[in-house]
Amino acid sequence: MVTRLKEVDVVVVGLGWTGGILGKELAEAGLKVVALERGAMRTSDNDYSLPNIRDELRYVVRHDLMQNTARDTLTIRNNPSQEALPMRRLGSFLPGEVVGGSGVHWSGHTWRWTDMEFKVRSQYEERYGKNFIPADMTIQDWGITYAELEPYYDKFERVAAVSGKAGNLRGQIQPGGNPFEAPRANEYPLPPLTTILASEMFAAAAKSSGYHPFPRPAANASRAYTNPDGAKFGACQYCGYCQRFGCEANAKGSPHITVIPLAMSNPNFELRTYSWVTKVIKDSDGKRVSGVSYTNLLNGEELEQPAGMVLLCAYAINNVHLMLLSGIGQPYDPVAQTGVIGKNYCYQTGTGATLFFQGRRFNPFMSAGGSNVTMDDYNINWEFDRGPHGFIGGYNVAAGFNTALPIGYRPVPSGTPQWGKAWKKATAEWYQTAMNIGASGAVMANRYNCYDLDPTYRNALGQPLMRMTFDYKANEHKMGQHAAKVVNDIARSMNPTHLNPAVARTQPWTVVPYQSTHNTGGTIMGTSPRESAVNKYLQSWDCHNLFVVGANVFPHNASYNPTGPVGALAYWTADAIKNRYVKNPAPLVPA
């Protein structure tokens, strides 16, 4: 027996950054909004406070703020010839599952993705010719430009309290910033975070090798701040507990201290927690959706929430899952290369070196989520000629610390025993005297990296799990070799006492250990319904009152963290809905 509720204007599925931004904006525009969130309410005052928030075991190891894989997970495999098996516990990536979503436990690294990504196919074809792009690399232009998105990046940076230094203000290169970044209309809302010894040493070495290091922009407030909506931030305390934790200082830009409380204070907005959306309901004409079905996890009741508009704002993976479960759009088939839903799943790759310096004191427990120094010389620098190296995309190189807590972070030189007195001695000697240099690399789309519904395994509500097929391809391996050499050259120039060098990855992608929560694609944006699931306004090509918001719309993955464009696109979509769609509910781009 399904309980049918009263129709509302908008139903938002999932309440993290994107749901919070859209919920707030549309409620303020006078629409009646209901947000359905599978997780529980958590607040800074009650949950992310001292001392209980400082618990590495609870939050890092046991995933207290993350999706509960006992009731919903995915199946995984490296290629279509393998049998996919369930990811029985989290590892490689960590979707959040509370009010605030992954925006609670992120580190705040906030980048502006540029036309280097948005025009990826056309730019590489123009410079290197069509044959430079491998036949199975299904990269495509995004259908949006940096210039269109620039004001929305600016908006998101101000809301999220991003600290940084502009490198390009309206075309003028600025000392101290990233000289390769695209032009910005404004400086960052806050000055950069205090640099730490590891990042300073890296910066000096990178500079003397001719590179262009700069402080990483991060939504960690470098001083007390009030955002344009009036949300108050404390100053970052460099507490060392950032990634995987909520911030007790309210210094990390997070939806649960910004857009969500503002939405909740609006009588047009209603939040229902413990509400697990199972399906988007297609209207009888197939051109619209009429609402969503969900289960109240407190009593198992199935409900139907009719709505004039549905916004999928869950974690990127779960948005794609809902599209497949709802039968909206044609599922992607990697063999026939037909369909779009599930296409172009991408991840990230990386490599890193550990440098040991007898006599230095890095104090790895004193750091912000973003107190890193980064260089983009092999990333968004189009001067870097990929031709001789044969890869597309790039990688950023960075050094610093982020959440270097002792269950997970205890560097020792290679060859150190894993236990016993020698292990203890090395652990004691090197915890504070080691630092890392890491490279984070892009992953280009490949026809065989995709999602579909698993034929065997089911979630706690009896629905098929989503199946992820993913592995690194030659492009990533070539990039990894280049990155490892660059990292090791810089590391050696610093004359460490010992070096655990960076090694290019050659093994298949594995579900353990943690790598990054930067899963992209599956319902990609583009210029035509043949090649994409949503248009540039993240509006479904199939059902015009359905918007799918999140990194699931990225046609490929860059080396950068995804939250910058995720936040910017949420504001961009909110404007398109408020200013255009509400007045004329129809496709915003002709198919």
Add this chain to the structure above:
Amino acid sequence: MTEQGLGRRDFLKGAVVGGAAAATPSLGESAQAQPQATTEATATGYAFLNFVEAAFVEALVDHMVPADELSPKGTDIGINIYIDRALAGSWGKGERLYMQGPWRLGVPSQGYQLPLTPAQLYRAGIEATNAHCRKSYGKTFDLLSESQREEVLAALSSGKLAFENGLPARVFWTTLYQTVMEGMFSDPIHGGNREKAGWKLIGFPGAIAVNRENVQKFRDKKFPVDPVGIADMS
């Protein structure tokens, strides 16, 4: 090995644990000045491990974390207590673990695929390791010499040891190793890291609240460590 032998051994072991607790190495001044908050989790006695398992875990943690000038030994830090509480608690019982079949081992890149909760894995793994020890040395792990224990752990950790009952030895080892590290370095409210011995070993300050000034003040300088745990701030 007889039942009698086991019982006597555990009686003696109990006496040693009691004695060790009484003889905890002298604390830093501040730790003495601030009485430790006592919680259920730090009490001795076992909620999950049986006698054989307790003997195994105690021998394991004392072998992996031996006493020296850097720290007390594993049982004196409470790593065995941490492991017991973890296995007895929700994690040990499989909270957040997807436990629906069908069950296949798959390939290593697919991660954990056993139809066992962590507590069940521990139980089966100890049984299988002891079976291997009895076969190779005629004794259970806890009665082996230091060098024999070292051989067993080397075989477990390198994947050279294959259990006869089909339990994947490397999977057991991964869990074993991870829990020993958790018991040494997690907050003392979870039962291990007693007197913050793990944190003191590496100079980790614990649940420290603010470093805004320290981040510059102690740049490339030793930070005077007097670790603080959650219980100290509660």
